[in-house]
Amino acid sequence: MDEIRLTIDGQQVEARKGMTVLEAAQAADIYIPTLCSDPDLEPYGGCRLCVVEIENMRGLPTACTTPATDGMVVHTDTPAVNDVRRTVVELLIADHPSDCLSCPKNQQCDLQKIAAYLGITEQRFPKTTRVLPVDTSNPFFDYDPNRCIQCAKCVRTCNEITGVGAIDLAYRGYASIVTTFGGRLLIDSICQSCGECVAHCPVGALAAKDARQPVREVETTCPYCGVGCQINLGIRHGQVVKVIGKKEGTVNNGHLCVKGRFGITEFVHHPERLTTPLVRRNGELAEATWDEALGEVVAKLGSYDPNEVAVISSAKCTNEENYLMQKFARAVLGTNNVEHCARLCHAPTVAGLAQAFGSGAMTNSIGEIAGAGCILAIGTNTTEAHPIIGWEVKKAVRNGGKLIVANPREIDLVRYADIWLRHHPGTDVALLMGMCRVIVDEGLLDSSFIDERCENFDAFQESLKAFDLDFVEQTTGVSKERVAEAARMYATNAPATILYAMGITQHSHGTDNVIATANLAMLTGNVGKPATGVNPLRGQNNVQGACDVGALPNVYPGYQPVNNPAIQEKFEAAWGCSLPAQPGLTITEIFDAAYNGQIKAVYIMGENPVLSEPDAKHAAEALRRLEFLVVQDVFLTETAQLAHVVLPGVTFAEKDGTFTNTERRVQRIRKAIEPVGNSKPDWWITCQLGKRMRRGNGFKFAHPYQIMDEIADLTPSYGGISYDRLDDGGLQWPCPTKEHPGTPILHTTMFTRGKGLFMPLEYKPSMELPDSDYPLTLTTGRSLFHFHTGTLTRKVKGLNVFRGEELVEMNPEDALALGIADGDMVKVVSRRGEVEAKAKVTEVSPVGVVFMTFHFAESPTNQLTNPALDPKSKIPEFKVCAVRIEKAK
């Protein structure tokens, strides 16, 4: 019996078992004041404002902590209750500055509201306000302890939601205070500046430096990583002034990371935004009209043979825009040379999981992670690259789940891990197959699952023979015991889930790595059930969608192969043209072909390959050799600077569309402000080009919803998706029909491909291993404070305060051997180039491994990385290359 009934202030109230009295009252629209309770947080019972009288209970219990029970009789408005409430508020006011008018939270302040509700006008108590220094060190928000009412929401937020634990209550009695460890300034603490505390602070103690309050809010999707957080853009006077996490029914439950909360308004309105088309005249980019610029593009692109052109679409743009872009390439330019950066991140996922399961995407949903019995986080620095998912991982640990972190680097999650497997970069297959071997040897496998749901187990089992634990230990550098321990932990703590990111994929054997994770999951029956699965965490906001809608050289939308004649016919019929049958070039191949002169013209939308391509010098040179380069972007990126025509697109805030997040959830973005200057939505630009080049046929779209309707018609997994269904939390594909509710978990009863396919694997070393000339291994990754090539985040001053330059992380032992001290400028040299950056000597990096991000144009890390490709997915080996380090002069 889950339904209970209680009486609150004489009113019969229905509630669910497990609700607190406060929740029951709120559900019945009975107001009980509170300052410390929050639906996001565990009950606290600190402010004592929600005290009530409950018949047959002693004293004045707090509604926020007292479970509602059937038949309970509650009184929320008695003299005793009001005495305590008034006293509490009077005490707080006495201890609170009276400068409300100059407080950033004026009129947003819960203390003000409750004081007004209780009608408090007189003060029995003298002021006791302290004068403590205000911490203004954080670039985005200030902490004024004098305004703090110590409801501890911030502290609890930092523990229960983010798991960061940067702040806590310290000292006792009246001296108690919210502070960082050791009383440091926030900027010097482990605070990650997500601002969750600011969002939860009921008073002005934690307040954003930018205190402008919006007039209206527009619901949309965060444009940064693949988590797809739902946000409300706060608008006033046509400007985005604030970002607020949207609470109800979202992947993020209202939570945001530092980039999402504080990293948006500034780039949207950045003075360097491209506001007008540019056309190169006499070697210089000059302002042009749209007509001129589009005319130039039409004239030039139309002049090449289909094999001489390529289109690079964008995982940052909407599904609709990517769909149009691939349609433009295929139907207008007649080429399958359409590609985007997914090649550089999750091509092995698409290849590997499609092979093993039949579907190359996250099998489960973000919301399930916190319920996992065991999480294997391999090759993912989740808290930096997918902060909100990182918080879910920590929540799982707090809920009692086990955490195995496999990472050469001592990433933040290691702090929360039960087991840390510090394997050598590039040895994931050995590690994962070693774990499989232990599970098989110790009989921890799920035989019935294997028998009923999978195939090819014997061949796989045979291949395990090569992975005896001595070999695994020798190869990975992880002790046998550790590997076995991890295997047991994963196999015996169901439901177990695997999270991975580019630490798995960006290898010359990236597809093997992915398959190894699939093998492990199937072996233990951890597929198709809640909180299980193999879960690739996608990097860009819409990398999943860009793949889904066919911005890939080998498939049409919905992963329908271009070389399947039936499919080809279907699209030819739909688009009213003939289409090329041969798959196009992958991104790396496009750059090689451009370098070789085979490709002569490239149209790039929202990508910055000059920084993001491996062996970036080579890529830049390739672009320089082009006869014609069109770049469509919001800023004049390093790539755009090489273009012949630059088309100013708009940011996500200025257009409508959809993004598909990492858990396959199609979510809306909504136009919140008018395009800046003379910039135009990318879908509009592609339509213009399409119309001009095909005289309007197939590109007559007045609004992106019409494009989505066309996508739905042609893409079975998107078949049921239309804008009118997306207003309430989006839909997870497959969603084949208008009635289909979407699919949170894949492969529940059968795999997409029918049976799960075990695949034998053999260990292949990385392509470029350290040697005497290049004795160190360089591996690359991301910083929490920046996104991708920094096009957006480098525009945000505060983010640059946290991380303003490239750092070469290296182990103290290596640094000592090279005579390098923390903060020294060093030169990192690989066979392909050299880059200067500051050394950061840290044990986060294992001996022999150095780490860099690729966010900083000043230190273009990808000039060092190895373009060696995984033969199956054509992903380059970003994660391992050999370098040497010299002290810079």
Added chain:
Amino acid sequence: MIDLQANRSSGSQRTIFVCHGTGCVSGKAFEIREALEKYVAELGLEGVKVDFTGCHGFCQQGPIAVVEPEGIFYTYVSIDDVPEIVQSHLRDGKPVERLFYKDPVTGEAVPRYQDINFYRKQHRIILRNCGRINPERIEDYIAVGGYQSLQKVLSELTPEQVIDEVKRSGLRGRGGAGFPTGQKWQFCRNAPGSQKYMICNADEGDPGAFMDRSTMEGDPHTVIEGMAIAACAIGASEGYIYIRAEYPLAVKRVRLAVQQAEEKGFLGENILDSGFNLTIHIKEGAGAFVCGEETALMASIEGRRGMPRSRPPFPAQSGLWGKPSNINNVKTLASVPVIIAKGADWYAQIGTEKSKGTAVFALTGKIANSGLVEVPMGIPLHEIIYDIGGGIPGGKRFKAVQTGGPSGGCLPTSYLNKPVDYESLAEAGSIMGSGGMVVLDEDTCMVDVARYFLSFTQSESCGKCVPCRLGTKQMLDILENICNGKGKMGDIDLLLELAGEVKAGSLCGLGQTAPNPVLTTIRYFRDEYEEHIKKHHCRAAVCRGLVTAPCSHICPAGVDVPRYIRFIAQGKPAEAVAVIREKIPFPAVCGLVCFHPCEAKCRRDQLDEAVAIRMLKRFAAEHDTGLWKQNVKVAPATGKRVAIVGSGPAGLTAGYYLARLGHSVTVFEALPEPGGMMRVGIPSYRLPKDILKAEIIEIEDIGVEIRTNTKVDSVESLLEAGYDAIFLAMGAHQGLKIGVEGEDSPRVKECVDFLRDVNLGKKVEVGNRVAVIGGGNAAVDSARTALRLGAKEVSIVYRRTSAEMPASPEEVEEALKEGVQIQYLLAPSRIINHDNWLDLECVRMELGQMDASGRRRPEPIKGSEFSMGFDTIVAAIGQRPDIHPKFNLALGRGNVIEVDPDTLAISREGVFAGGDVVSGPASVIQAIADGRQAAISIDKYLGGSGVIDETLAPPEGEVAPLEEAEEKHRLHMPTLPVEQRLSGFSQVELGYSQQMAIEEANRCLRCDLEERE
């Protein structure tokens, strides 16, 4: 299986056990034991063993050593005593008497443990082994029956039976809340879940409390056994002992005990083959008081900040790491093995109906015997304080007892008869708490006590909930203001309001009880709060914001004591008198007879002995040159006339100041001589007539007219005579009757009449044998006077004991020297008149319950009557004012005039009253203070400013505060040899010489110059 009956090694003839509790260890008990071992070995004494025990609970007397089997109890043992103990006692069998315990009441040496009052009335269950076994040897515990209860539980009883036994025993949580232990276990046993935790709360945080520490130091195994039984009952396989890190010795002993218990198989896997497993972990707390609260304690074990959380869910459902958990206090657990061994019925017959068993208190504060006291629940407070505790040291008066630690309440004398149990204490506004019991005496300011305890709880508040964090802060601010003289009239009500709301609104027990000290001190000592606020007066002279020098502060007339003492030290007695005369017109009288409350509060007393302030005053007065007169200013005549009825210290003081202010003053005195009780009450061996007369003449010189032999019998007569204001200061000159048959005889004299007749020079015959009934100063004066009138035998008959006797100890001492006999615990029951003598029939008394004055009430022992023959009996049992009915005044209890305490005004306009006629028999200085207040009020009434203070002494110049004082006792006042005294009424005290006076004056600590923050 282990033989539980294995005896500890015996065969030695003598064992000396050195106490190794923390208190004794800090007194070098380790070194003493080593020295004993070494010396015993050196002497090659066979059959002598040296061992140690845990705490005896009498740490004040430490280091303690006990020699068994005799049970000789040595106190204050030092390393230097070792050779004597070993040679004399251990070798020769002759105990060392000088190390025996001395009874603080009788002063007698008590050699044996069991005869010491401190222990005799205790009933030790929890502490049964403390001080008796070596806590570091499990064998010793086993030898006294240890772990048999666990064995019984595991082999004979089901968990339900165990819980039932504990339930039936009535055991309640000794951590303070008093929740029934068996019921708590039952809840946890009933909670679903395979993993449960048994937690021992050893986070004893109350300042001054050390019951848990001593238990763990003295008998750690009993706690472990109790835990194991509890764990078995609730179904826990893991246990935690949460113990203060500030208890290193307890931590060490408990760790060792856990290890030994594991080795013996009382802990670990499959305990005693029963299949029951228990692992005990030890978690050291980090010194937060609030971690004694169970939910905060569990948070702390989990590694989180120790903050309480709301219940429900209760720990029994969701405790440590969300699992069902049971938390019991050390003392609760220590009781469990005994309950199992001796049975619930045995335990349940100890204590009261609702509070069973015994409670352990840490008795501290102003108490002769401080230490750990285990008593049956329900014992009256006074038995703990007086019988076990030996009462208040230094002759001070009991004021209050604070129970339950910093959040307990302060109970006044009226509660001394109350039983000590959960219900009675709660009813009185206090709590049992963990067992702190702090005794407070008259030198304790109750506002300051409330402030002190609140400052503790405020600073230990975890800060989680607003009422506790900020409410106690506001309360503390108010209390600090009051203590600093910045209190406002509404403060008390605000405190009461706030206290109620903090109690009602706080999350955990800390906040819910923190206001208790404030509430109870307001409830029982509201007058002290009001004095602080209205009069800026702290009667205990401790509030630093109000009190500069306690001597001046406490002087009813506010004489600036340190300043005149400095003049004396500089050899300037005349300047000193000028200082005294700035406040009182009777320096010489006060120098001789003042009961000197100043000396009782002298800070020097805490170092060695109070400065002899009165004697210094006398010295100054004797060496006066009249310097002060130069600065006396008499105001021009106001034309107002004031009548004063009575020429005692109150009337003459008022007259002096009013005359100086320019009013015309007439004093009416019924007797032939002016001076009131100073003249007719105090014998001249204490106050010579000429000295009094000289000071009265000074007053007359200012212009006060004294009309002797003039009895006034109504206010109307004075008003009709045209007086603008009237001050009634007739004193209390009517002696009280004894109230026994036969007292109407002429041989039975009333002491006021007796002393008056003698002082006025009448011939008074007393015969050879005189009895004086009573115990006050008047009784002593009468007795000594009788001796001087030629009596051969003088007995004072007093119904209580010397401890309760109100007469000043120095007077009593002189009386005893002169041969007065004092018969205590004796009360007259009848007087039988014979022709030439009287038979005084007396009944022996014993002390019963406490009366309202905080003294035990004497009660007659039936059938103990006996008679003594006397020539004269003087009744000195009290006086009261004798007010003519025509005055037609509102009179209060004791026939005193009721006045506004602030102005001394009575309900009739223009009429004021003061001195003994208002207060009942008090003191000269109190009467002087009333005279001053009357002068102020009357001057204001007559239109003046009411400013009576004057500057008579020259400026002092720069004086440095004293750096540091070395110990130096007060100089003895020379007295007339006894043999020269009784022949007449010569002064007994002879006074200081100049050199002595300077030396004594230099003992003053100059508190008034102390640097202030």
